[in-house]
Each structure stands twice: as C-alpha cells, then as structure tokens.
Amino acid sequence: MKKTMTVNISGIVFHIDEDAYRKLDAYLGRIRRYFASETGSEEILSGIESRIAEIFREKKQDDRQVVTLEDVNEAISQLGEPSQISGDNDDQSEGSRHEKDHGFEGEAPKRLFRDPENKYIGGVCGGLGAYFQIDPTWVRVLFVILFFAYTFGLVLYIVLWIVMPKARTISDRMSMRGQRITLSSIEQSIKEDLRDIKKNLEDLSRGNV
Amino acid sequence: MNLENTKAQMRKGILEYCILAMLKQQEAYASELIRGLKEQRLLVVEGTIYPLLTRLKNDGLLTYRWEESTSGPPRKYYMITPLGRDFLGELHKSWQELTAAVNELTTLD
Structure with missing residues (x-):
C-alpha cells in the first residue's frame, strides 16, 4: 500500500x-x-x-x-x-x-534579524555581523565612523533598527545565523542558553561571596 | 582542452541554427522540435531545447502563440520572426563557409 x-x-x-x-x-x-x-x-x-x-x-x-x-x-x-x-x-x-x-x-536561507543577545543599542550591528558572518565589533566600528563622518550613518542605523525584526524565538535566532532548524539544532541551542544562564548565576554568586 | 565541453558548445550553436531552420519551414511546438532533433541525434537530453528557445525568443528571433491541446497541456507554437529569417540567412552563410573551410583543412592529409 x-x-x-x-x-x-x-x-x-x-x-x-x-x-x-x-x-x-x-x-x-x-x-x-x-x-x-x-x-x-x-x-x-x-x-x-x-x-x-x-x-x-x-x-x-x-x-x-x-x-x-x-x-x-x-x-x-x-x-x-x-x-x-x-x-x-x-x-x-x-x-x-x-x-x-x-x-x-x-544551510538554511539566512534572514536578517536584530540580535537582542549581542547589542549595545538596538542589536542592529550584532544582527548584521551574524548575517555576514563577521565580528559585530567591526560592524560597530564602521557605524561609529559613519556616525561621525556623515549624518547618513545615524539615519541608516535608525532605518535598519526599524526595518530589521528582533530575533525573538529560537528559530528566529537560528535563521539569523543561517542554521537549519531541526530538533537537534534546537536542542543544541537550548543547551547553550542553559550553559550561559548557569555561568551568569555562578558569576553572580561568586560576586556575592 | 576538454573534448566533451567543446562538443557541447558546438552542439549548442548548431542546435540554434537547426531550430531556426526548422521553424522557417513551418511553425512547431517544443515536442515537435524535440522529435525532429532527436531523429537526427542532435539532442542528448530534451531539456536543452527550453533555454535555447527562451534565448532565441528574448533576442527577438522567435515568437509564439498558445494553442489548446486535446491530449495534453496547452502548446506553445513557435514561429520565426523577420529578424529571425535575416539571422538564419547569416548563419547559413557562415555555416557554408565554415564547413567548406573545415573540409578543406581536414582532408589535407
């Protein structure tokens, strides 16, 4: 059959x-x-x-x-x-x-998102960095230069802030990095998150001591 | 030098020439052209004809009209344009020159 x-x-x-x-x-x-x-x-x-x-x-x-x-x-x-x-x-x-x-x-098709976990202002540079697979620091340096050199830089940043959606869910974050969304990749992502939380808690308790 | 690639390039150029020549005789839809070209062993895979037809049409050498078919999907009947006729005439001339030259050179031994 x-x-x-x-x-x-x-x-x-x-x-x-x-x-x-x-x-x-x-x-x-x-x-x-x-x-x-x-x-x-x-x-x-x-x-x-x-x-x-x-x-x-x-x-x-x-x-x-x-x-x-x-x-x-x-x-x-x-x-x-x-x-x-x-x-x-x-x-x-x-x-x-x-x-x-x-x-x-x-690889899954990539999408442009603002990266809420890697941000100073709106996460635009973090998202661009993830999209183009470059260190967001360089994107930030470029934007800072643009801010001072032309007002265009500021306008560009604000426009991108408005049009780029924030990566809210795990699947958003994965397609931001161009990872295929499968059960095991979600599991991996959750594990990474948990590890970060654990590390933060440890840092916090160490700070208290 | 890749023999297969050279052969493929030659075949592609010759196919365009043959398609125009066939359509000068009478209009035809893709499958009729495929049948004719396959009989003469000019076509390895049928798909080849579709990018060629689209390119010839985009260059203004061909045009087409739709016709309903009782036995299958609607058919695109291709026909040659006046520009295509001129182009075919030029191709024909250079083909004659080319074959004459190649024959001359390859029968030298």
Missing part, C-alpha cells in the same frame, strides 16, 4: 506516489535554482513542466493510473539534469555547481 497525491502539472491533474512526487519536486527545484539568473527562467521551467506533463500523459492514458517513481526517473533522464541541459560538462563548473548545491542543502 502506498500513499498517493494529486498534483497539477501545466494544468493537467495527475495522481502521483508520494516518493515520486518528492523526487519530481526536488528535480524542478534544481532546475529553478540553476536557471534562476537567466532572463525568462520562469519560461524555461514552465516549458520543462509542460513536457513532463506530456510524457506522463502519453504513458497514463487511463486517468486512474498512478505516476510512479520509475516514471519520474525516466522523465528526468529524458529531460536531463541542469548541467546536462546547459551542456556545462567541464569539470570545474560541474564541481563548483555541485558545491553550491550542497551548500544549499546544508
């Missing part, structure tokens, strides 16, 4: 196995990312989707038939992976593309 889903590909409805759907969705994602920078990337994607619909349609004349993982694999090899499509066969670009793809899977 298998779970199936209903999908609409180029306006045609198909029943598709869950594993087949996941494979197809990942494939279209790779195509989308690969051609994202080209003008008319949407057109390229919709052309390929429409061809996939045609291939499935030829095979599944009967509406009750289900698109299987095998059908998806065949369609993908017929249409080709992005690097085959663009004919980028030289090893170097293949390697760098691969690395890029890999990075994509390993």
Whole structure:
C-alpha cells in the first residue's frame, strides 16, 4: 500500500506516489535554482513542466493510473539534469555547481534579524555581523565612523533598527545565523542558553561571596 | 582542452541554427522540435531545447502563440520572426563557409 497525491502539472491533474512526487519536486527545484539568473527562467521551467506533463500523459492514458517513481526517473533522464541541459560538462563548473548545491542543502536561507543577545543599542550591528558572518565589533566600528563622518550613518542605523525584526524565538535566532532548524539544532541551542544562564548565576554568586 | 565541453558548445550553436531552420519551414511546438532533433541525434537530453528557445525568443528571433491541446497541456507554437529569417540567412552563410573551410583543412592529409 502506498500513499498517493494529486498534483497539477501545466494544468493537467495527475495522481502521483508520494516518493515520486518528492523526487519530481526536488528535480524542478534544481532546475529553478540553476536557471534562476537567466532572463525568462520562469519560461524555461514552465516549458520543462509542460513536457513532463506530456510524457506522463502519453504513458497514463487511463486517468486512474498512478505516476510512479520509475516514471519520474525516466522523465528526468529524458529531460536531463541542469548541467546536462546547459551542456556545462567541464569539470570545474560541474564541481563548483555541485558545491553550491550542497551548500544549499546544508544551510538554511539566512534572514536578517536584530540580535537582542549581542547589542549595545538596538542589536542592529550584532544582527548584521551574524548575517555576514563577521565580528559585530567591526560592524560597530564602521557605524561609529559613519556616525561621525556623515549624518547618513545615524539615519541608516535608525532605518535598519526599524526595518530589521528582533530575533525573538529560537528559530528566529537560528535563521539569523543561517542554521537549519531541526530538533537537534534546537536542542543544541537550548543547551547553550542553559550553559550561559548557569555561568551568569555562578558569576553572580561568586560576586556575592 | 576538454573534448566533451567543446562538443557541447558546438552542439549548442548548431542546435540554434537547426531550430531556426526548422521553424522557417513551418511553425512547431517544443515536442515537435524535440522529435525532429532527436531523429537526427542532435539532442542528448530534451531539456536543452527550453533555454535555447527562451534565448532565441528574448533576442527577438522567435515568437509564439498558445494553442489548446486535446491530449495534453496547452502548446506553445513557435514561429520565426523577420529578424529571425535575416539571422538564419547569416548563419547559413557562415555555416557554408565554415564547413567548406573545415573540409578543406581536414582532408589535407
């Protein structure tokens, strides 16, 4: 027994196995990312989707038939992976593309937040530092220079303060640093928080003594 | 020097030439072009044609119209523009020159 889903590909409805759907969705994602920078990337994607619909349609004349993982694999090899499509066969670009793809899977998309745990004024510099993976101190130095050199610096800081949301939750803080949100990463984050609290308490009691 | 890459580059240029030549004969939708190119073994993976069509269209060499299909998704019928015809004429000329030159050089031994 298998779970199936209903999908609409180029306006045609198909029943598709869950594993087949996941494979197809990942494939279209790779195509989308690969051609994202080209003008008319949407057109390229919709052309390929429409061809996939045609291939499935030829095979599944009967509406009750289900698109299987095998059908998806065949369609993908017929249409080709992005690097085959663009004919980028030289090893170097293949390697760098691969690395890029890999990075994509390993890291979550980053978001810009104000960092309430790393702040002097509003946490803007801390958040920028986390986003660009640089020491927030340098961002602060830059802003201080901007404050004195131009009034623009002050205006920029205030504007950023207004538009950047504060990282309130654990998941906010993780996407601020570009970490994928999984159960184990949340656990890790909570452990770190607890360690900090413990350290603060210890410092406090030591201070009292 | 990577032979595969050179072949791929050559094939891409030749594909654009062939697509324009096919569309000069009559308008066609992507799958018809794919069939024609596959028969002549010019196409390795079908996907290749979509970025090429989009590029040719963006350059004003092709245009298209939509047509409903009874057996599948709506089809985009591509046709060549006057600019595309001029371009094809130029390509044809340089192709003739190129093949003549290559034939001349490669039959020297």
